[in-house]
Amino acid sequence: MKTILTLNKITKKFGPVTAVQDLSFTIEKGNVYGILGPNGSGKSTTLGMVLNVVNKTSGDFHWFDGSESTHEALKKVGAIIERPNFYPYMTAKQNLDLVCKIKNVKDAKIEEKLDLVGLLDRKNSKFRTFSLGMKQRLAIASALLNDPEILILDEPTNGLDPQGIHQIREIIRKIASMGTTILLASHLLDEVEKVCSHVIIIRKGVKLYSGRVDEMNANHGYFELKTSQEEQLLRFLENSHQFEKIKKNEETDFLTAFPSEEIAAEELNKKLINEGIILSHLVKRRESLEQQFLQLTNQKSE
Numbered sequence: 635m636k637t638i639l640t641l642n643k644i645t646k647k648f649g650p651v652t653a654v655q656d657l658s659f660t661i662e663k664g665n666v667y668g669i670l671g672p673n674g675s676g677k678s679t680t681l682g683m684v685l686n687v688v689n690k691t692s693g694d695f696h697w698f699d700g701s702e703s704t705h706e707a708l709k710k711v712g713a714i715i716e717r718p719n720f721y722p723y724m725t726a727k728q729n730l731d732l733v734c735k736i737k738n739v740k741d742a743k744i745e746e747k748l749d750l751v752g753l754l755d756r757k758n759s760k761f762r763t764f765s766l767g768m769k770q771r772l773a774i775a776s777a778l779l780n781d782p783e784i785l786i787l788d789e790p791t792n793g794l795d796p797q798g799i800h801q802i803r804e805i806i807r808k809i810a811s812m813g814t815t816i817l818l819a820s821h822l823l824d825e826v827e828k829v830c831s832h833v834i835i836i837r838k839g840v841k842l843y844s845g846r847v848d849e850m851n852a853n854h855g856y857f858e859l860k861t862s863q864e865e866q867l868l869r870f871l872e873n874s875h876q877f878e879k880i881k882k883n884e885e886t887d888f889l890t891a892f893p894s895e896e897i898a899a900e901e902l903n904k905k906l907i908n909e910g911i912i913l914s915h916l917v918k919r920r921e922s923l924e925q926q927f928l929q930l931t932n933q934k935s936e
């Protein structure tokens with residue numbers, strides 16, 4: 635698999651503030667990555683460093699196989715890290731014409747990219763008449779004019795209404811399905827879950843998790859159990875090597891048992907019946923990604 639970007643223990647300090655600390659991750663071609671973290675966790679600073687607009691304090695990064703300068707490599711990167719800024723009195727098409735001239739790229743793809751972001755029928759409308767969502771879509775079209783290897787977006791749906799958010803997410807998915815690698819920063823778990831294949835979770839500039847979004851969700855869940863033979867049940871669970879943690883929920887009166895391997899509810903029920911333990915309540919649940927995210931970001935708080 636082709637590597638697009640490699641970060642190796644990159645750190646950024648702003649005076650006494652460490653915005654990013656020893657951050658390492660790799661971006662492989664064809665995936666959609668989300669850098670996920672609360673406000674102020676260092677997402678924009680990270681993107682700024684790899685785009686050469688923020689100077690790193692230490693560590694290093696390289697684009698592609700590292701054989702070309704960052705300046706050269708960035709010609710193959712499309713990025714939107716600020717609010718889209720075009721000329722208000724010029725049309726969408728005129729603005730993109732200008733971008734082509736400034737960036738010295740061919741203007742042959744303007745209509746194709748406007749079509750991709752659903753703005754082809756508005757190509758002759760002035761930028762100032764666009765909604766925030768349309769402005770953001772025009773910025774995406776602009777960043778794609780030279781068919782970059784990777785598209786980088788910082789909080790792509792910030793400030794948009796639900797329809798605008800949906801449109802942007804659909805466009806991101808479409809661009810990804812056409813083979814463009816994507817790296818986006820977001821503070822919204824829901825957004826990362828919906829559009830990304832991979833996630834890098836950071837908090838206070840430190841990486842807490844990186845990996846596939848679906849693997850983050852792949853735990854063994856937990857059982858909620860209730861019986862009048864609670865002592866017997868507890869003894870059974872503690873002696874079984876299939877459970878790593880057992881908790882009593884005082885509010886609901888349930889025992890919560892966390893298995894260390896995959897166990898089906900039917901299988902557990904059968905075992906308990908064989909032991910003469912009859913349950914009045916048995917539910918198998920899985921923690922949502924949201925619960926896991928909150929657990930991950932809370933457990934390392936000071």
Ligand SMILES: Nc1ncnc2c1ncn2[C@@H]1O[C@H](COP(=O)(O)OP(=O)(O)OP(=O)(O)O)[C@@H](O)[C@H]1O
Nearest residue numbers: 648651653671672673674675676677678679680821
């Ligand atoms: N130019 C700067 N000067 C001083 N401190 C800065 C500067 N830029 C960022 N910081 C600090 O670095 C930390 C990380 O900020 P950053 O903007 O990268 O976070 P973020 O995760 O992108 O958050 P947000 O979503 O709020 O933009 C914050 O504590 C921020 O105050």
